Amino acid sequence: MVKEDFLLAARGVAKKYGSVIALRSADLSVGSGEIHALLGANGAGKSTLVKILSSVIASDTGAIEVHGEATNLRTPSDSIAAGIATVFQDPALIRDLTLEQNLRISGLDKADVEPWLVRMNLGHIDFDLQVADVPLAVLRLLDLARALAHDPQLLMLDEITAALTTDQASYVFEVMREWKDRGRSVLFISHRLGEVLEMCDRATILRNGADVAHLDLRGVDEGQLVTAMLGAELIEEFAEGPVEEVDSTRAVDVLEDRDVVLEAKGLYLRDKVNGVSFQLRSGEILGLTALEGQGQDELFQVLSGDHRPTAGELLVDGERLNARSPYDAIRRGLVLVPADRQKALLPQRSVRENLSTPLYARAGRWFTIASDEVERVDRAVERLDIDIRAGSQAQRLSGGNQQKVTIGRWLASGFDTLLCFDPTRGIDIQTKAQIYDLLREVAATGASVLLYTSELREIPLVCDRALVMYAGRIVHEQDAATATEETLLTAAHGLQEASA
Amino acid sequence: MSTDLVSPPEADGRPEALTSRQKAARYLTNHPHLVLIGVLIVLIILTGIIEPNYLSINGLRNSALFAVPIGVLAAGQTILMLTGGIDLSAAMIATGAAYVAANQSPRGALIAIIGGLLVGLLAGAANGIGVGILQVNPLIMTLAMSGILLGLFTSWAQTIFSGSTRMGDFIRTVGGGSFFGRAVPWAVVVWAVLSVFVVYMLRRSGFGRNLYALGDNAVASRLSGVRAWQVLIAVYTLAGVFAAIAGLLLGGRVGAVDLQLAGVFLLPSVAAAVIGGTSIFGGIGTYTGTILGALILGVLQSLLTFLGAGQAVQQMLYGSIVIGLSWLYTRISAAQ
The missing domain is CATH 3.40.50.300 (P-loop containing nucleotide triphosphate hydrolases)
Structure with a gap:
């Protein structure tokens, strides 16, 4: 034509x-x-x-x-x-x-x-x-x-x-x-x-x-x-990616013996978050989904220490976290990968500086450069396969590589719980597959992940357990392996059905 | 630095076809300091042509001496501009520090220097608290601080700081004296030591990283755990101390102190940082560039003096340079 x-x-x-x-x-x-x-x-x-x-x-x-x-x-x-x-x-x-x-x-x-x-x-x-x-x-x-x-x-x-x-x-x-x-x-x-x-x-x-x-x-x-x-040439490699590994998603009952690393108890933030409670266990990938504007943005602000909750409490390893700024949450191992890369990237600085920023947040670390900085940065770059040819300024990287940088920052500095807010929004399938693999690797080493995603199919693909949020509340919980777009969407629209 | 992470992209194995002019232009864009060194050398030669006596130890020393207070004040401007800030009270802090040092000079050099530095420390910390905790815009905070300091010292000159307005011998030697047969001014040595400290801080310290991060993206820094208020209080305090050091050196060179001592150096201190390539929006810049900027202004001052241009012409020129370069850098970054 x-x-x-x-x-x-x-x-x-x-x-x-x-x-x-x-x-x-x-x-x-x-x-x-x-x-x-x-x-x-x-x-x-x-x-x-x-x-x-x-x-x-x-x-x-x-x-x-x-x-x-x-x-x-x-x-x-x-x-x-x-x-x-x-x-x-x-x-x-x-x-x-x-x-x-x-x-x-x-x-x-x-x-x-x-x-x-x-x-x-x-x-x-x-x-x-x-x-x-x-x-x-x-x-x-x-x-x-x-x-x-x-x-x-x-x-x-x-x-x-x-x-x-x-x-x-x-x-x-x-x-x-x-x-x-x-x-x-x-x-x-x-x-x-x-x-x-x-x-x-x-x-x-x-x-x-x-x-x-x-x-x-x-x-x-x-x-x-x-x-x-x-x-x-890339297709074969890709075919071996996430799809086959779906079976490796661990059964929820195995995780029930693990320690609870993060627990939300009745969190409220203004009229946006209305009494959210959940538990996240060591080694678990907990999926969260919702329609736009159901309080998920605000929930992540509270969890990452960016906003104080108006009520309720947050327990990290069983101890109360009262964060005045993200610094306090990060010190307890709770780190955020925001959806909007403009909130995470230092556009004019190098990949190396982007990745090492959290290392120098504490005033005690102000006086030198960490002796293992190069090592940590190189390891994160390698593990995420970041294309650093344009690495002298992060703004010159492609969107997928920028997103890898925002995740790699925490690989370089270490964490216990990764709060990921729609990390695959608007990036290509190859990078998506790499991010899924990474999240599962991270969980396999005993760290935990709370993954908010707007793409419902990511829930059974990546997560162990799924939560659905509606009007500021958790309205639905199920084993991620049994979650379908239909059950999740029904819950996301606030339509309660016989719980799965 | 980041260079070890960067290799040029390959164009499908084919080397990129570039004319030699394009290559040269690209090389200079990637090495802006070479341009500044070129400008500096051209200015020195130009001045030498106009006044052959200038190309001597004496002539060059005069330029260096003039560059010192600019360079030291501009150290403060550079580290603040990296965070997206500025210090419009720098010249007034310098004047106040010199005033206190002169007043305390009868009690010995040590007390005088400590007194002077204390002015910078306190005024800088106040700026830092205003910008970092009260979140007052840096332009407003430091402009107001400048007014407050002028008022305080004007009234104190009649009361608690009445008395000596002459610097003690030690400070005068450091500010205006030289060694190696009058070849190397002590003030240049002080500046050199300070330069090593600032360059190291910006390139090889966690604090330096925080300055760049904060100026490049304040939200991202916060989400990475950087607490802006701590960094800002520290950096404004440090800039205040640098301003005080500049004041002591300047006061030492002049000998007697009045409340107009450092005023004319405010604009060139900003100009030096801008010439050196520091972005007024934060996140980009080096102190090496600023040093070259200060030296260029030092030579320019000699050139203008030989041409018979007075302080009025100089200030107009500094203003034009700041406006012109800010415009130019905006165009360059827009084109990239």
């Missing part, structure tokens, strides 16, 4: 950051009335290409044509004027302003986005809220509504579904179909291959900064996409 009249055609687009090649040479053609997928492992250059097409950054070389005419897009407003609107991976909103003020900055009015928000079941939203107080999922939908208000010819969606719940994602799909029916186009980026196959007509696949395949997606299955994304 080759079309001659491409809405957008990019040829030989390349971009270097210093000596690091983000995009070697990429071709991309999106036809009218087409939903086009842009696929690739992390670091393949997807986000760079999107930023170039939306003129957030300038390409070093390459040509971009819109409707067959060469264009010279310099600023994001040029792209919007040319009919290209983008929803970026990180919401392009100013945190300290209200939603309404943010809309004004982009030259829009409440009335422009409201019809879209109503369709996404967000008609009730308070525009006087500050961006910082609005959940990520809502911001992404708001960002989408803002892009739609420009009535673009081409809508570019970079990992929009990553932070969304199933029903929220369905609103996005509805819009995408409508755009297609109107003869317009969508460029869709997602790591969820199921969505891609369901929604998209064609795909361009990037690997190491170059386009390696242009596929018509009819009759293609997930396996073929993975092969194209990773290259044939």
Whole structure:
């Protein structure tokens, strides 16, 4: 289905950051009335290409044509004027302003986005809220509504579904179909291959900064996409990854003899966390899932010492933890990997400095550099297989490698309990598999993991036991091996059924 | 350093095709200190062309002597700027320290020096408490502190610190004297020792790591267990002590102290750090760069003096340099 009249055609687009090649040479053609997928492992250059097409950054070389005419897009407003609107991976909103003020900055009015928000079941939203107080999922939908208000010819969606719940994602799909029916186009980026196959007509696949395949997606299955994304040589290694190891998930009854390392007793935080109690045992991976905004963010803030609970207590190894800051929790072995890498990364510092930061938190460690720093850092880099070629500044790493750095920090400094908040959000399957393996290795050595995940299939894949949170409470608990998406989703919607 | 972790990416085994100009540009971007050394040498030669007598021990020593108070004050600015802060009270702390030292000079050099350093310690700690615990914006905190200090010393000059305004002999020797046949000023030695300390601290200490981490991403530092208030109190106190040392050296060189002693050095102290590549937004910078920045300003001062430009022209130039370079660095980082 080759079309001659491409809405957008990019040829030989390349971009270097210093000596690091983000995009070697990429071709991309999106036809009218087409939903086009842009696929690739992390670091393949997807986000760079999107930023170039939306003129957030300038390409070093390459040509971009819109409707067959060469264009010279310099600023994001040029792209919007040319009919290209983008929803970026990180919401392009100013945190300290209200939603309404943010809309004004982009030259829009409440009335422009409201019809879209109503369709996404967000008609009730308070525009006087500050961006910082609005959940990520809502911001992404708001960002989408803002892009739609420009009535673009081409809508570019970079990992929009990553932070969304199933029903929220369905609103996005509805819009995408409508755009297609109107003869317009969508460029869709997602790591969820199921969505891609369901929604998209064609795909361009990037690997190491170059386009390696242009596929018509009819009759293609997930396996073929993975092969194209990773290259044939990596597939075998990957097949031996997590899937076969599912059997090794230990039975819960074995864990019942182990010591309780972390116990929450009736934790409350404002009106967000409403009496959460659970026990986490040594060597256990405890899964937690919930729909967006059910108090899971706040629960992790309490557990990691970032916020004091308004009531209830937290016991570490049977002793009460009264943390004034994350420092106190970390000293007791309780460490956090936040979902948002911007909260964990030192973007301008080296991988080494990123990994060694916790070593120097205590004032007694201020006077020198730890004698085993290099050793600890090298071990973490090796164990996580972090690509450190761009390691002089963490911001130059790909998203997956950045996420590895935020986990590797705790491997380098040591911990007893790892609090992981959606660590695989928006990263490629290869890195995901590495993170699953790592979590199980960590548990096998006797440490514990509390894993919040928005991807339900990770629960049976990685965890021993599962908790479901709804409206600030734990509403469901079951053996992870027997958990299905159906039982978890039912519980996550607050619909109690006969307990499994 | 991090270099042992970095190897250049391979372009599918093919070496990247670059023109020699691109190569040179990239090399200089990766080694910014070479650019600064180049600028310094060009300025020295330029000054030598205008005034041939400058290219002598005497001429260069004058530039070095002028660079000392800038460099020492800029040590404080650098470590604060790394955390995203700044010290607008540095010049007033220096003046106050010199004032107290001069006042206490009749009681011996040791008491005088301790008294002077104590001013820096207390004012710096107060800045640190304001920024670290009360979470006052650093610009506001230190600007207010500068006003408070000026008020205090103005009134104290008539009361508890009335009396001597002359520095004792020891401080005057350290501030203005030289050895090896007047070739090497003692003040330069003090600066050199302080430089070794600061460079080591930033590169090879946990405290240094905390400064960079805090300035690069305060939230990430907190989640890594860094307690910002501790680091901030320590770093503002240290910057206060550096300012006091600068004040003692300057007072020693001038001999007599008044409340306008160090005022003109505030802007160049910020300029030296900015010239040296320290980001005012925090997280990026080295003291080696700042040292080169201070030396460049020292030579520039000699050059301007030979050209007959006075203090007014110099201050305008420093201001223009800070604005120009801040603009330039923003453009460079945007282009990368």
